Amino acid sequence: MSPLRVCLWSSPRNVSTALMYSFAQRPDTQVYDEPLYPHFLRVTGAPRPDREATMGTLDTDGERVVRQVILGAAGKPVHFFKLMPHFLVDLDRDFLDECQHVLLTRDPGEILASYTRVIAQPTMLDIGMAHMHELYRDLQARNNLAAVIDAEFVLRDPPGILAQVCARLGIPFYPEMLNWEAGPRPEDGPWAAYWYHAVHASTGFKPYSKKTVDLPEHLHALHRACQGYYEELRAVALR
DSSP, X not given: OOOXXXXXXXXXXXXXXXXXXXXXXXXXXXXXXOTTHHHHHHHHOOOOTXXXXXXXXXXXXXXXXXXXXXXXXXXXXXXEEEEOGGXXXXXXXXXXXXXXXXXXXXXXXHHHHHHTTXXXXXXXHHHOHHHHHHHHHHHHHHTXXXXXXXXXXXXXXXXXXXHHHHHHHTOOOXXXXXXXXXXXXXXXXXXXXXXXXXXXXXXXOOOXXXXXXXXXXGGHHXXXXXXXXXXXXXXXXXX
């Protein structure tokens, strides 16, 4: 029997890793950390501090990863894939029809403020907000978009939002999804050393706190370009 394949498509610097850790607490779920990221690095040549470690240890052939990992042999009843929409570059999207999809977004000003602590000059290809909006329209047309969620609403009410997401996916909500042990997980990619410090220190979802964002001038145009896409997604996010 095929597993339920859940793709969480997230913007960077979001609560996506916390959600991966959350789903990892389920007894019926196997989680996968960004299996298409090495493909994205190979195809785009995008500079990343984790580039060498990632491409040197993981499969960079995206079509093979789709066949063998995302659509691969069943293990547990639910397979949860943490992904980013811009990783779909140069890939046949027909596999999307065999999965259920959740889009996770966040205020782009907060994304940029966090992202630039690691990469100072991000572009839309790094942030992926336009790619998220395009994927949203694509999944609507395919009629297999389970939910759109926003980081703010997730952090304001983790049990409420998670229960709604599980209901949309047709699986039970487990209270165990609200907490996990501090530290790394075996599924973490080699990029964890650069990006996962906060989630490794956590044992659950942190309460929402509005961030004060003061972006440098060179990011204003990118921020404006992202904002319209974000507002459309936020308007349909679960509350």
